[in-house]
Amino acid sequence: MAGLIIFALWIRWEFASDGRGTGEDAPAIVEGPALVHDGDTLTVAGRRIRLHGVDAPELNQTCLRDGSAWPCGRDAAFALGQRVAGRLVSCRGIEPDRFGRLVARCTVDGESLNRWLVREGWAVAYRRYSHAYVIDEWIARWHGRGLWAGSFERPEDWRHGR
Secondary structure, three states, X not given: OHHHHHHXXXXXXXXXXXXXXXXXXXXXXXXXXXXXXXXXXXXXXXXXXXXXXXXXXXXXXXXXXXXXXXXXXXXXXXXXXXXXXXXXXXXXXXXXXXXXXXXXXXEEOXXXXXXXXXXXXXXXXXXXXXXOOHHHHHHHHHHOOHHHHOEOOOHHHHHHOO
């Protein structure tokens, strides 16, 4: 029971950590159609957005499935593109990253885009920055979705190896 209470408090903290309800200035809201750059980066209303708490494979990253290499980075970007195509994307900014992108939580049709990417297996929870999507990663892994249909190197590890 104590573990459940700690988990509930952690989840509450994780979702409150973007400044909502704390008396701080409201985060930037960016809305519009989206242009996808890769599995976790897009442009909305002329603003480059990096999705908070998720890490998708790089465009040229490959993974293994059924013993063969497959372009998981391109497939992740394609899946994101299909999800946002023709829809209004709304992003709540948290902070700029070191590349000048706005790190944000985004929604499409009222559903978290960040959560969708991880739950469908096209990105992993980026634990260095957030634990908000760890359960969604477990769900994707359990069901063998996306990246979890085979084997892969975590995107952060893949980048560091290059």
